[in-house]
Amino acid sequence: MIFDTTAIAAMDKLQRVQFATTLPGPKPLCLVGTRSLAGRSNLAPFSSVTHLGSNPILIGMVTRPDTVERHTLRNILETQSWTLNHVTEEFVAQAHQCSARYPEETSEFEATGLTEHHHPSITAPFVLESPIRFALKLEEIIDITSNNTKLVVGRVCFVEIPDESYSPDGTVDISRSLASTALDTYFSIQEVSRLPYAKPAPPTP
Amino acid sequence: MIFDTTAIAAMDKLQRVQFATTLPGPKPLCLVGTRSLAGRSNLAPFSSVTHLGSNPILIGMVTRPDTVERHTLRNILETQSWTLNHVTEEFVAQAHQCSARYPEETSEFEATGLTEHHHPSITAPFVLESPIRFALKLEEIIDITSNNTKLVVGRVCFVEIPDESYSPDGTVDISRSLASTALDTYFSIQEVSRLPYAKPAPPTP
Numbered sequence: 001m002i003f004d005t006t007a008i009a010a011m012d013k014l015q016r017v018q019f020a021t022t023l024p025g026p027k028p029l030c031l032v033g034t035r036s037l038a039g040r041s042n043l044a045p046f047s048s049v050t051h052l053g054s055n056p057i058l059i060g061m062v063t064r065p066d067t068v069e070r071h072t073l074r075n076i077l078e079t080q081s082w083t084l085n086h087v088t089e090e091f092v093a094q095a096h097q098c099s100a101r102y103p104e105e106t107s108e109f110e111a112t113g114l115t116e117h118h119h120p121s122i123t124a125p126f127v128l129e130s131p132i133r134f135a136l137k138l139e140e141i142i143d144i145t146s147n148n149t150k151l152v153v154g155r156v157c158f159v160e161i162p163d164e165s166y167s168p169d170g171t172v173d174i175s176r177s178l179a180s181t182a183l184d185t186y187f188s189i190q191e192v193s194r195l196p197y198a199k200p201a202p203p204t205p
Numbered sequence: 206m207i208f209d210t211t212a213i214a215a216m217d218k219l220q221r222v223q224f225a226t227t228l229p230g231p232k233p234l235c236l237v238g239t240r241s242l243a244g245r246s247n248l249a250p251f252s253s254v255t256h257l258g259s260n261p262i263l264i265g266m267v268t269r270p271d272t273v274e275r276h277t278l279r280n281i282l283e284t285q286s287w288t289l290n291h292v293t294e295e296f297v298a299q300a301h302q303c304s305a306r307y308p309e310e311t312s313e314f315e316a317t318g319l320t321e322h323h324h325p326s327i328t329a330p331f332v333l334e335s336p337i338r339f340a341l342k343l344e345e346i347i348d349i350t351s352n353n354t355k356l357v358v359g360r361v362c363f364v365e366i367p368d369e370s371y372s373p374d375g376t377v378d379i380s381r382s383l384a385s386t387a388l389d390t391y392f393s394i395q396e397v398s399r400l401p402y403a404k405p406a407p408p409t410p
Binding site for chain 2: 001002003004005008009011013014015016017018019020021022023024025026027028029030047048049050051052053054055056057058059060062064084086089092093096097098099100101102103106111121132134139140142144145146147149151153155156157158159160161162163165166168169170171172174177178179181182183184185186187188189190191192193194195196197198199200201
């Protein structure tokens with residue numbers, strides 16, 4: 001089945017959103033925790049979290065100015081702080097519910113029953129139910145002029161994971177973390193292989 | 206287990222790379238197909254593919270100038286064309302092998318045995334083994350100044366998927382597509398839920 005530019009343009013709006021958001025495949029799923037200057041907590045699911053660099057550890061995510069994510073962006077601009085919290089099967093329904101357009105005075109923690117967790121050195125709130133959670137400090141915000149979105153770049157300053165999830169080579173066991181696609185579908189993951197660093201094969205003798 | 210800025214800085218280089226590239230969680234895995242002006246084909250695995258917008262369909266990916274991805278970026282600059290090809294369990298070892306630093310004159314298709322597939326209207330090559338594959342045209346390249354990486358933004362101009370993978374609401378069945386983390390670990394996915402559009406709950410009467 002082939003879709004060319006004409007067929008893509010002819011889709012209706014919701015159909016094209018569903019199509020477009022499925023194309024990249026399975027994506028990371030994180031709840032982004034932020035806090036406004038006035039002290040209001042906010043939680044929003046993001047699936048655009050991407051590794052940008054390892055020294056320092058930089059991680060990016062994409063926001064659109066015209067969605068529920070607007071509270072997230074405004075809070076980040078106000079406090080330079082946010083957290084990323086992996087989502088597990090146990091609280092996926094609550095994580096999904098955080099995508100609803102709550103009014104500004106409503107905390108998604110209170111609305112969904114997820115537990116707010118604070119660390120004294122970090123402004124933004126963590127999700128206690130999340131086994132893998134970390135905090136970032138704002139590094140830069142980059143305009144993506146093609147469609148008026150923004151890439152928010154942060155430096156990882158704090159990571160909390162279960163002791164048993166960490167291996168001395170730096171690996172974090174993410175097997176309980178969910179992946180997502182489109183804005184509605186969630187997946188558990190199962191390791192099929194871990195492969196050694198690839199080198200070009202030696203020439204056949 | 207807690208890692209603060211000091212603990213992160215004290216990690217050795219490979220340990221921190223492993224740690225950093227695991228933190229975002231399960232990521233999309235695509236083989237990026239490109240072709241140089243001279244006609245040489247190139248394939249490289251990317252895990253930074255992100256949806257940016259739906260009308261037109263814009264998709265971004267992050268490249269570093271100092272890695273094997275450099276052939277990819279140069280080819281995109283030369284031809285404005287690339288393909289994204291989902292990876293399945295059947296050819297994950299070959300996909301991983303495409304991350305080796307082959308010399309420029311070597312096509313990863315030839316080196317790994319993956320099958321090059323061409324469509325008359327698209328410059329870049331597709332991977333025949335990939336059930337979900339699509340082509341993009343360069344829209345813009347954005348410098349991420351924090352660490353000298355680049356966000357490559359493309360407009361989807363051609364999509365090819367199996368008939369049975371498409372639903373009339375626009376959903377593409379990606380259940381055979383793998384996710385990845387770090388630069389070495391691959392996961393199959395299993396749907397745990399598909400949830401309706403979230404709305405704030407009505408006030409309790």
